[in-house]
Every structure is written in C-alpha cells, then in structure tokens.
Amino acid sequence: MNTTDALEAFAQTWTGDLTYDVAPSLSCHEVDTLATLLRALGYTAAADAWITEHSRTDDEGDAHYVTPAAVLREHLSATSDRTPWVELREEEPDAFGAGHIVLYAGDRHRFAITEQCDRPSDDPDRDVVGREWQTAERASGEGWTITATGHADTEHVRDLLTATAGWMRAVRP
Structure with a gap:
C-alpha cells in the first residue's frame, strides 16, 4: 500500500461514528492534530465534527470549551x-x-x-x-x-x- 492509499484508508476509518465515541476522550492537542490531518486530506466536515464532539466535554478554560x-x-x-x-x-x-x-x-x-x-x-x-x-x-x-x-x-x-x-x-x- 502506498502513502496516498494509506492516508485515504486512515481518513475513511477516522470519520463517521467513531468520532462520537472517541472525540470526547481526546485532549485538545490530540483532536487538533487529528483535525489538521483530516482537513489536509480534504475531510473538512469530518475534522469539524471531531472538534465539535470533543468540545462537548471540554471544561471552561479548555481550548474548545463552548457554553x-x-x-x-x-x-x-x-x-x-x-x-x-x-x-x-x-x-x-x-x-x-x-x-x-x-x-x-x-x-x-x-x-x-x-x-x-x-x-x-x-x-x-x-x-x-x-x-x-x-x-x-x-x-x-x-x-x-x-x-x-x-x-x-x-x-x-x-x-x-x-x-x-x-x-x-x-x-x-
């Protein structure tokens, strides 16, 4: 498998329902890193979903905290x-x-x-x-x-x- 195929397989695996289960348990840095990679691969909506789902469990003062x-x-x-x-x-x-x-x-x-x-x-x-x-x-x-x-x-x-x-x-x- 070449690098392009491997990255596409990664992106396909890390989009969808996995987002809702895993995003809340990641740190802000971890979710930002994942979102940056997904955006670079053209998966902007998936990247936004990771940030959104992660932010739901952030505490006040955390990078992604929302009311x-x-x-x-x-x-x-x-x-x-x-x-x-x-x-x-x-x-x-x-x-x-x-x-x-x-x-x-x-x-x-x-x-x-x-x-x-x-x-x-x-x-x-x-x-x-x-x-x-x-x-x-x-x-x-x-x-x-x-x-x-x-x-x-x-x-x-x-x-x-x-x-x-x-x-x-x-x-x-």
Whole structure:
C-alpha cells in the first residue's frame, strides 16, 4: 500500500461514528492534530465534527470549551438541517407562548424549550440555570395540547438532546 492509499484508508476509518465515541476522550492537542490531518486530506466536515464532539466535554478554560447554550443551539440547528420534516425557530415565550427554541413538525407537533433563569427576565445579570421542555400536539384548527414535559439543568444538556431526538423519531412522517 502506498502513502496516498494509506492516508485515504486512515481518513475513511477516522470519520463517521467513531468520532462520537472517541472525540470526547481526546485532549485538545490530540483532536487538533487529528483535525489538521483530516482537513489536509480534504475531510473538512469530518475534522469539524471531531472538534465539535470533543468540545462537548471540554471544561471552561479548555481550548474548545463552548457554553451549554451554544452546544444546544448548534446541535438543534444541525439536527433540523438534516431532518427535513422539522423546522427550528427561535421565539419569545411571552409573545408566542411556546419557548425560546421551538422545533415544529408541520403544524401539528412542536417541541418547545424554555430557558429557566436564576433571576427575573428583566435582570441583566441573570444566568440560565436550566431548561424546561414540552411537547405538544394539536388537531387541525384547535389549540395546542401538551403531551409531555421535562427539565434539564445546564450541566445535563445531553438529556434534553435525548428527549428531542425521541420526539423527532415519534413525529417522523
């Protein structure tokens, strides 16, 4: 096997599902080195996926640390981009009554996520301490009926993403 074939075989092996299992356990330097090699081989999306998956477990102060809110928005945006029956909207619960982030499956199903803060909404020093979610359905021409609810604190965004994924499977046309 020549060098080009070996590098291509490497890239094929180190893309896909392996990313989600291994990236969180790598150091920032290790994932950067792998991402640099994948980019050099033309696998830019795979390189970005390695950095993204690694960043989900970085601590504040680490090179790839992102806030839980950024992780949530990025994941939901990417998921809705890959899921044609789901539309992601950012809304205002006081105006629309659903949540800050709302996923719609047509006009009959929604998954609404509302930020919960440690202080009133008009306090500029408030911090998000968790998120409440609810799923709802409606029959044509009727109001929304809540079908499930839940809560995830800021450290357990993964629980919220799991609930979202289950909802998307359930409403898939």
